[in-house]
Amino acid sequence: MTEIFGVPTQALWGQLMIGLVNGSFYAMLSLGLAVIFGMLNVVNFAHGAFYMMGAFFSWMLLNLLGIGYWWSLLLAPIGVALVGIVIEKTMLRWLYQLDHLYGLLLTFGIALIIEGVFRDQYGVSGQPYDLPEIFKGAFDLGFMMLPKYRAWVIVACLTICFATWFVIERTRLGSYLRAGTENPKLVQAFGINVPLMVTLTYAFGVGLAGLAGVLAAPVYQVNPLMGSNIVIVVFAVVVIGGMGSILGAILTGIALGLIEGLTKVFYPEASATVVFIIMAIVLLIRPAGLFGREK
Amino acid sequence: MSKSSKIFYIVLLLGALVAPFIGYPIFLMKVLSFALFACAFNLLIGFTGLLSFGHAMFFGGAAYLCAYAAKAWGLTPELAVLFGSVGAAILGYFVGWLAVRRQGIYFAMVSLALSQMVYFICVQAPFTGAEDGLQNVPRGKLFGLVSLADDTTMYYFVLAVFIFGFWLIYRTIHSPFGQVLKSIRENEPRALSLGYDVDKYKLVAFVISAGLAGMAGALKSLSLGLATLTDVTWQMSGEVVLMTLLGGMGTILGPVVGAASIVTMQNYLASLGSWVTIIMGIIFVVCVLAFRRGIVGEIAHRLKK
Numbered sequence: 001m002t003e004i005f006g007v008p009t010q011a012l013w014g015q016l017m018i019g020l021v022n023g024s025f026y027a028m029l030s031l032g033l034a035v036i037f038g039m040l041n042v043v044n045f046a047h048g049a050f051y052m053m054g055a056f057f058s059w060m061l062l063n064l065l066g067i068g069y070w071w072s073l074l075l076a077p078i079g080v081a082l083v084g085i086v087i088e089k090t091m092l093r094w095l096y097q098l099d100h101l102y103g104l105l106l107t108f109g110i111a112l113i114i115e116g117v118f119r120d121q122y123g124v125s126g127q128p129y130d131l132p133e134i135f136k137g138a139f140d141l142g143f144m145m146l147p148k149y150r151a152w153v154i155v156a157c158l159t160i161c162f163a164t165w166f167v168i169e170r171t172r173l174g175s176y177l178r179a180g181t182e183n184p185k186l187v188q189a190f191g192i193n194v195p196l197m198v199t200l201t202y203a204f205g206v207g208l209a210g211l212a213g214v215l216a217a218p219v220y221q222v223n224p225l226m227g228s229n230i231v232i233v234v235f236a237v238v239v240i241g242g243m244g245s246i247l248g249a250i251l252t253g254i255a256l257g258l259i260e261g262l263t264k265v266f267y268p269e270a271s272a273t274v275v276f277i278i279m280a281i282v283l284l285i286r287p288a289g290l291f292g293r294e295k
Numbered sequence: 296m297s298k299s300s301k302i303f304y305i306v307l308l309l310g311a312l313v314a315p316f317i318g319y320p321i322f323l324m325k326v327l328s329f330a331l332f333a334c335a336f337n338l339l340i341g342f343t344g345l346l347s348f349g350h351a352m353f354f355g356g357a358a359y360l361c362a363y364a365a366k367a368w369g370l371t372p373e374l375a376v377l378f379g380s381v382g383a384a385i386l387g388y389f390v391g392w393l394a395v396r397r398q399g400i401y402f403a404m405v406s407l408a409l410s411q412m413v414y415f416i417c418v419q420a421p422f423t424g425a426e427d428g429l430q431n432v433p434r435g436k437l438f439g440l441v442s443l444a445d446d447t448t449m450y451y452f453v454l455a456v457f458i459f460g461f462w463l464i465y466r467t468i469h470s471p472f473g474q475v476l477k478s479i480r481e482n483e484p485r486a487l488s489l490g491y492d493v494d495k496y497k498l499v500a501f502v503i504s505a506g507l508a509g510m511a512g513a514l515k516s517l518s519l520g521l522a523t524l525t526d527v528t529w530q531m532s533g534e535v536v537l538m539t540l541l542g543g544m545g546t547i548l549g550p551v552v553g554a555a556s557i558v559t560m561q562n563y564l565a566s567l568g569s570w571v572t573i574i575m576g577i578i579f580v581v582c583v584l585a586f587r588r589g590i591v592g593e594i595a596h597r598l599k600k
Contacts, residue, residue: 043400091584100400101346102583105540108533109579116573232529236408239401269419276412280393283405287396 007265013144015261021150021219023257024157025051028212029234030241030249031161035168036205037243038181039198042092042103048231049114050206052224054080054213056118059129059222069132073214080210081203088202093195111228118224126221135218153215160211161250168246177201236279241291248291311454320446321518326558327457328515333538333550334464335507340536341545342468343500344480348403349410350508350535352390355527356413357383357509358516362429363422365517372435372443376456376513383509384502386413391501395494398483407529414527428523432516443517453514460507465547467503476500508535530572537575540582543589552590 029047036044057076061067067075087110095102135149168174180187180197188194213227220226234253241252256275264271282290296304314323332354339345361379364370370378394405417423424430434443443449467473475496478486487493516522525531534557542553557575564571582589588596 043404091580094584101403102587104346104348104400104403105536106580106583108536109576109583112533112572112576112579114576116569116571116576119572120569228529232407232411235404236411239397239404239408272415272418273412276408279405279408283393283396 010144012265015265016258017144017146017150019258019261019264020254021153021257022260023254024154025212025216025230026234026237026257027161027250027253028157029209029230030237030253031164031246032205032208033234033238034243034246034249036202039177039201040092040103041096041100042107043100044205045104045107045231046111046114047206047209047234048227048229049111050080050084050209050227051213051216051230052118052227053083053114054210055217055222055226057210058214058217059127062129073211076214077207077210081207084203084206085199088199092202115224115228122224124223124225126223129217129222131218149218153219156215157212160208164208165246165250233275236275240279240282240289242289245291252290315447315450320450322562324450324453324518325515326555327453328511328518329538329554329558330551331457331460331514332508332511332535333542333554334461335504335511336535337539337544337550338464338467338504338507339500340539342473342480343476343497345497345501346403347406347501347504348536349390349406349532351527351529351531352410352413353383353387353505353508354512354531354535355417355522356386356512358512358522358526359417359423359429361513362432362516362522365435366429366432369435371439372437372452372517375435375517376510379513380506380510383512384506387502387505388498391498391505395497395501407532410532411529414524414529417524417527426524428521430521432520432522434517434520449518453518456510456514460510464507468547472496534575537579541578541589543592546589546591546595549589549591556590
């Protein structure tokens with residue numbers, strides 16, 4: 001078997017693949033966080049909880065209602081987005097004039113509630129989500145086996161991320177959004193319903209997290225704790241990338257997933273901490289983040 | 296200090312002295328440890344305007360250090376607590392040094408991420424006992440003379456350390472240094488333009504807070520006899536935020552009241568399992584939406600009117 005630095009290439013490619021899958025999820029989540037922060041000035045601590053909620057909705061659709069994977073790709077994120085709308089309308093709305101810290105604290109509380117409810121219902125053990133028939137098996141790429149579902153996750157995540165980037169940076173709707181981020185009062189004076197836009201932005205951001213959850217359900221087990229485990233890593237990703245740039249959030253997410261994968265091959269002990277170590281280094285060299293603007 | 300507040304503090308002290316004859320000493324020690332933890336945290340959020348979302352790393356980290364020193368090296372309790380506190384302060388220096396580079400919300404995220412890193416290190420490090428933690432930590436003999444095995448004796452030791460920590464925070468807040476911290480909280484650019492090295496002040500406040508949070512963790516591990524991963528998790532960081540928020544950020548006694556309320560609640564509702572988390576989440580939401588002054592802040596506000 002061929003080896004690189006004493007590591008079999010099979011293992012290396014395999015871990016890089018897993019890293020790419022994780023990185024895709026980081027990218028989708030930090031993208032949603034960045035969009036929400038841009039418009040609402042709220043760091044959405046509940047982002048991980050919505051991701052977990054998406055995975056659970058998808059699991060419930062399949063196991064309670066018999067609705068399969070493809071429909072849940074559409075329905076579960078919509079369900080999550082509806083929950084998001086309720087939360088924005090009833091709670092977050094009252095905090096926009098206050099210090100940003102209150103938004104973080106409120107969403108932290110919401111995350112605890114959501115996580116607690118699911119833990120009360122399902123315990124902490126994972127629920128497996130059966131793969132749809134079409135995704136079983138793997139492609140043989142010659143140098144490695146590529147499980148079909150993983151390939152699909154990467155393609156789907158990247159497509160969604162770049163579609164989001166395109167909508168925000170290149171379309172009329174996106175230009176309203178960017179204008180609203182810069183100066184909401186002026187945009188409102190031009191006759192655009194800014195409060196509605198804010199609500200829909202939040203719904204979109206958490207819906208994106210929900211969609212990531214649906215995609216993640218068959219890869220990892222569906223578990224009430226899956227959200228809080230990932231959200232802290234995503235925070236570190238956001239600190240590294242800076243929340244100013246959509247493309248920056250996507251690229252940083254994927255890059256960190258890959259680095260994590262590489263660390264698992266060459267120095268597994270550090271794989272859980274490598275993202276945080278990179279964050280510390282970035283803080284030393286570029287305190288505003290790789291793509292951030294110093295305010 | 297005004298005369299009325301002096302009397303108030305003396306009454307509180309007397310109450311604390313007779314408390315172990317009325318309540319369970321173990322429970323009271325837990326309350327005191329968490330109260331000190333919340334007071335240390337409040338020095339940052341309430342008086343400097345820094346939200347650290349990773350204070351569990353100092354609390355839990357020092358709990359491990361203290362427990363290890365007492366168990367493996369047989370250090371006397373006062374030295375073990377000192378060892379834990381100094382260790383937490385040194386960790387606080389490095390974390391603060393990194394975190395003060397970013398402001399506001401980023402500061403919170405950086406501290407949370409670094410604390411998660413400490414958590415993973417604690418999971419893997421050889422001396423923390425992984426999932427089991429360090430159990431049966433001996434309380435030892437104070438100064439090598441007085442055995443602390445008795446819960447009531449231990450309580451007075453914890454109380455003495457708590458009063459020392461509380462006094463230190465009180466003195467810090469009411470010193471010229473504390474006034475500069477408050478000016479940073481109110482208006483950072485102005486403090487900077489007046490010539491204060493804002494980052495240095497923040498860092499010193501962070502180190503004091505980390506050291507005292509460590510002292511609280513060390514007390515907890517000695518009085519309960521164990522140090523576990525629970526003390527280092529992000530949930531613990533959230534708990535101390537909640538205690539301070541509920542009691543009243545930026546008030547001197549608020550964190551004590553908040554810590555007592557939350558520990559009492561956890562004690563009575565422990566059988567409800569996940570519902571404790573849900574209730575804590577609800578308290579968070581209610582406090583942020585409708586009760587931002589907290590219990591003590593609200594009382595002070597009413598009294599002023």
